[in-house]
Amino acid sequence: MVVKGNAYNLEIYKDNHTWQEGDFQVFRTTQWSAPGCHNGCGVLFYVKDGKVEKIEGDPQNGWNCGTLCMRCLDILESMYDENRLKYPMKRAYEDRGKNKWERITWDEAYDIIEEKVRYIQKNYGNESIIAEIGTGRNVWWQVPWGCFAGLQSPNQTGAFLSGDSCYSPRSSILALMSGEYLTSDMSQMLPDRYESNEWVVPQCITIWGCNPIMSNGDGYLGHWIVEAMKRGSELVMVDPRINWLSAKAKHWLRLRPGTDAALAMAILNVMIKEKLCDYDFIEKWTYGFEDIAKAVEDMSPARASEICWIPEQDIIDAARFMATAKPMAMHWGVAIDQQPSATPAGQALICIAAVTGQIDNPGGSLVTRSAYNISLFSQEGFEDNITDEQKEKRLGMHKYPMRGTGISAMAHTDVVLESIETDGASNDCEQYPIMMQWMQGCNPIANMAAEAPRVYDAICKVPFNVVVDVVMTPTAMACADLLLPAAMGSERDSIRAWWWPLRAISKITDYYEAHGDEQILLDLVNRLNPSAAPGTEVADWVNDLLANHSDADFDFDYLKEKVIVWPEWHYYKHEKGLLRWDGQPGFNTPTGKIELKVDWLEANGLSPVPFYEEPHESPYSTPELYKEYPLVLTTGARSYEYFHSEHRNLPTIRAFHPDPLVEVHSETCKDLGLEEGDWVWIENQRSRCRQRIKYNNGLDKRVVAAEHGWWFPESDPERLFNVFDSNINNLTTQCDIGKSGYGAAYKCLLCKIYKCTEENSVITPTAQVLDKGGFKYERKRLG
Amino acid sequence: MSANGLDNQKYGLLINYDFCTGCHSCEMACKKEFGLAQDQFGIKVAQYGPVQNSGKKWEFFYMPMLTDLCTLCAPRVAEGKLPTCVHHCQAKVMQYGTIDDLAEQLKVTPKSVLFAPKCC
Ligand code: SF4
Ligand code: SF4
Ligand code: SF4
Numbered sequence: 074m075v076v077k078g079n080a081y082n083l084e085i086y087k088d089n090h091t092w093q094e095g096d097f098q099v100f101r102t103t104q105w106s107a108p109g110c111h112n113g114c115g116v117l118f119y120v121k122d123g124k125v126e127k128i129e130g131d132p133q134n135g136w137n138c139g140t141l142c143m144r145c146l147d148i149l150e151s152m153y154d155e156n157r158l159k160y161p162m163k164r165a166y167e168d169r170g171k172n173k174w175e176r177i178t179w180d181e182a183y184d185i186i187e188e189k190v191r192y193i194q195k196n197y198g199n200e201s202i203i204a205e206i207g208t209g210r211n212v213w214w215q216v217p218w219g220c221f222a223g224l225q226s227p228n229q230t231g232a233f234l235s236g237d238s239c240y241s242p243r244s245s246i247l248a249l250m251s252g253e254y255l256t257s258d259m260s261q262m263l264p265d266r267y268e269s270n271e272w273v274v275p276q277c278i279t280i281w282g283c284n285p286i287m288s289n290g291d292g293y294l295g296h297w298i299v300e301a302m303k304r305g306s307e308l309v310m311v312d313p314r315i316n317w318l319s320a321k322a323k324h325w326l327r328l329r330p331g332t333d334a335a336l337a338m339a340i341l342n343v344m345i346k347e348k349l350c351d352y353d354f355i356e357k358w359t360y361g362f363e364d365i366a367k368a369v370e371d372m373s374p375a376r377a378s379e380i381c382w383i384p385e386q387d388i389i390d391a392a393r394f395m396a397t398a399k400p401m402a403m404h405w406g407v408a409i410d411q412q413p414s415a416t417p418a419g420q421a422l423i424c425i426a427a428v429t430g431q432i433d434n435p436g437g438s439l440v441t442r443s444a445y446n447i448s449l450f451s452q453e454g455f456e457d458n459i460t461d462e463q464k465e466k467r468l469g470m471h472k473y474p475m476r477g478t479g480i481s482a483m484a485h486t487d488v489v490l491e492s493i494e495t496d497g498a499s500n501d502c503e504q505y506p507i508m509m510q511w512m513q514g515c516n517p518i519a520n521m522a523a524e525a526p527r528v529y530d531a532i533c534k535v536p537f538n539v540v541v542d543v544v545m546t547p548t549a550m551a552c553a554d555l556l557l558p559a560a561m562g563s564e565r566d567s568i569r570a571w572w573w574p575l576r577a578i579s580k581i582t583d584y585y586e587a588h589g590d591e592q593i594l595l596d597l598v599n600r601l602n603p604s605a606a607p608g609t610e611v612a613d614w615v616n617d618l619l620a621n622h623s624d625a626d627f628d629f630d631y632l633k634e635k636v637i638v639w640p641e642w643h644y645y646k647h648e649k650g651l652l653r654w655d656g657q658p659g660f661n662t663p664t665g666k667i668e669l670k671v672d673w674l675e676a677n678g679l680s681p682v683p684f685y686e687e688p689h690e691s692p693y694s695t696p697e698l699y700k701e702y703p704l705v706l707t708t709g710a711r712s713y714e715y716f717h718s719e720h721r722n723l724p725t726i727r728a729f730h731p732d733p734l735v736e737v738h739s740e741t742c743k744d745l746g747l748e749e750g751d752w753v754w755i756e757n758q759r760s761r762c763r764q765r766i767k768y769n770n771g772l773d774k775r776v777v778a779a780e781h782g783w784w785f786p787e788s789d790p791e792r793l794f795n796v797f798d799s800n801i802n803n804l805t806t807q808c809d810i811g812k813s814g815y816g817a818a819y820k821c822l823l824c825k826i827y828k829c830t831e832e833n834s835v836i837t838p839t840a841q842v843l844d845k846g847g848f849k850y851e852r853k854r855l856g
Numbered sequence: 857m858s859a860n861g862l863d864n865q866k867y868g869l870l871i872n873y874d875f876c877t878g879c880h881s882c883e884m885a886c887k888k889e890f891g892l893a894q895d896q897f898g899i900k901v902a903q904y905g906p907v908q909n910s911g912k913k914w915e916f917f918y919m920p921m922l923t924d925l926c927t928l929c930a931p932r933v934a935e936g937k938l939p940t941c942v943h944h945c946q947a948k949v950m951q952y953g954t955i956d957d958l959a960e961q962l963k964v965t966p967k968s969v970l971f972a973p974k975c976c
Contacts, residue, residue: 077948078949299947317877320905713879728895769906
């Protein structure tokens with residue numbers, strides 16, 4: 074028996090949108106961004122005199138079932154932080170980097186934008202304007218639409234995330250192999266959740282390349298997995314670090330970062346050699362099994378053991394369990410994307426889910442779409458607003474053919490960077506310079522940009538920049554000419570549908586002149602291209618989406634009153650003819666089957682089956698470098714406190730986690746004369762940053778794990794909040810990506826660490842970048 | 857009357873530390889409910905591990921402990937609500953109830969602790 078928590082008092086917690094409770098008006102809604110995360114939990118805002126005074130988790134919301142993480146519990150500090158942006162502001166071009174802002178009105182701001190956009194469109198072409206977004210902020214469908222409909226440029230993109238290393242690698246290979254997206258089944262499609270008769274508790278949950286209870290990635294609340302564990306699920310955990318989940322796992326495979334493809338191929342090798350696959354499913358629903366068997370033939374567990382630094386027997390045992398446990402749910406994360414082998418690793422993992430027959434079955438890997446098929450992704454729906462000729466000018470489309478699949482309506486990040494650096498000479502389409510950036514909900518130089526000092530140079534090179542955000546960020550301080558204040562989640566109307574069910578976000582309060590991201594983009598489109606605007610109010614836009622771009626038969630008012638609406642869910646959709654455009658059984662692929670071997674890839678010069686490629690900087694591919702930098706560096710592990718670069722400004726959250734941490738084995742530290750809590754320089758051939766040591770004796774002694782997203786909001790804005798001092802992306806690189814165009818080595822580089830002393834800390838990385846012209850090394854170029 | 861103002865029963869919290877993920881929600885919920893200072897806690901999560909305590913197997917436990925600041929959320933309970941730590945616990949490993957009831961549950965709930973705080 075396990076503790077399941079108490080039942081909530083449903084006389085107090087109602088299932089309509091609003092009620093009175095003592096002095097408070099209670100509003101039941103969805104919290105999503107800002108601040109950011111990948112979820113959108115059900116919350117109750119307690120409002121007095123127009124001000125939110127309290128938050129609670131909504132017990133009537135089947136997404137989070139009453140719970141909240143520490144970031145929402147601390148949401149008042151986000152909403153009423155003294156550094157929140159209150160008004161639109163402008164700054165003279167020559168004052169970039171200086172804290173010299175002038176308050177203006179929204180109308181003045183739009184006048185400036187309109188004038189600049191028209192000038193650039195006329196003299197350089199629409200495509201000279203780039204729109205950039207950050208992950209986990211509620212801008213993922215709004216900015217693509219605003220870019221196409223308003224700026225009428227084909228170039229919307231993730232802000233300098235090298236190799237598009239988040240979700241796009243997985244989504245593109247999923248689209249090719251299965252025509253769909255796959256997510257692990259923790260009952261999230263069913264309103265009765267864990268009590269539902271239809272759901273089956275997974276016997277095995279394979280968690281690969283993520284720590285979902287902290288990251289909550291990809292529209293998925295990680296603690297759902299804990300509920301399954303309480304009900305008997307056992308874990309296969311693939312992760313270089315020990316954490317709570319890997320310590321609990323039945324099989325923990327501690328792989329060397331970046332070797333996922335080799336491990337997945339070895340697991341397939343065992344399953345196929347020992348005839349543990351689901352041959353009925355393979356026969357009926359897959360294409361290319363013989364080719365896969367051949368592709369993994371040479372990847373024996375013994376060979377993978379050497380590559381991955383995992384004992385051979387552990388690989389065999391895990392493979393046997395994954396193949397025989399029914400159901401087996403596959404849950405994979407961003408670590409797959411953040412290595413040059415992203416695409417082949419993804420191929421091998423999809424093969425594992427398919428040859429074990431664990432597709433769209435209760436407790437397996439679900440074929441998932443957005444609730445009511447609502448088009449809210451950058452791949453679909455909104456491209457009607459640009460011409461085919463315009464699409465031809467999207468950066469990266471010609472160089473990387475796989476960009477036609479998955480979330481593909483995005484310009485390629487590294488190609489964009491090189492385009493800025495070369496004034497368009499390096500473009501893979503017509504040559505044109507980048508003249509303007511529209512940056513909404515992104516803070517690349519603090520967060521996602523590999524080789525952050527290089528990206529700093531690039532964003533400052535662009536002649537005109539608009540930044541939309543909630544607080545002053547290093548990115549805004551560095552390069553914004555116009556700075557627009559964005560609303561928090563409770564200050565905007567919106568919807569949430571990644572993936573299931575459909576949820577309403579209701580505006581219940583205001584903050585000075587901050588506007589919701591939707592409202593800002595609607596205003597922009599109404600200024601620049603009014604015929605494309607579905608009205609002037611956000612409600613008009615949402616109603617247009619519901620009526621014309623979804624299967625829903627209700628409007629926004631209905632959704633707001635209900636807060637959360639579950640469409641009818643179907644398992645085994647491929648058997649029932651519910652997936653294909655022609656209504657036939659099967660999958661949305663040319664063969665109608667899951668394509669273990671992808672002929673399309675072969676026709677486009679890529680490998681149709683998985684293969685193993687060593688990380689580009691590693692003990693084996695660059696042995697000389699390894700001598701000087703004898704530790705394997707993995708980056709970006711999440712914490713409970715922070716969502717990427719957000720939340721560093723909140724006193725209570727920060728007190729839990731005041732400093733950037735690098736995890737190192739205590740014996741490695743002993744050899745290096747270091748102790749827990751020491752500040753160390755983490756350095757490679759490109760540059761360095763400093764973080765504090767935290768022991769993790771579950772790491773391989775040759776591997777260290779450093780945090781990302783650190784800046785210091787309490788420090789001088791004109792020093793860009795010391796954004797480069799602890800920035801692990803000083804060490805990562807741009808333009809060294811997978812052949813498919815996907816995957817950069819955020820997770821698999823080399824480094825050394827040594828103690829920070831007064832002598833070796835005279836020139837900080839921030840000083841090196843801002844005062845000394847940056848770090849000197851040769852910047853990589855796309856091949 | 858006990859401190860929570862309900863009746864003569866003593867109340868407490870049963871916590872299943874086997875599935876406590878160390879998410880800090882209980883700590884944050886308590887801090888925000890009672891406006892505690894940065895260094896004050898009504899509940900604080902302790903950690904053991906990760907270590908290989910017995911051979912190859914890893915152990916990694918979190919265990920929330922109640923402090924003397926815990927009132928068992930008397931004002932909330934009086935309104936008919938759950939203690940805010942119990943309400944928000946992400947792994948739903950906390951149970952509020954009478955010590956008698958919780959003690960019965962404890963007998964069949966391995967890796968659990970029963971807290972009878974000062975205020976109970
Ligand atoms: S995951 Fe956390 S931050 Fe995101 S909505 Fe849920 S409680 Fe809020
Ligand atoms: S019961 Fe209330 S006062 Fe006690 S620890 Fe939990 S939240 Fe804090
Ligand atoms: S909220 Fe629950 S799971 Fe999180 S630390 Fe507290 S007791 Fe553990």
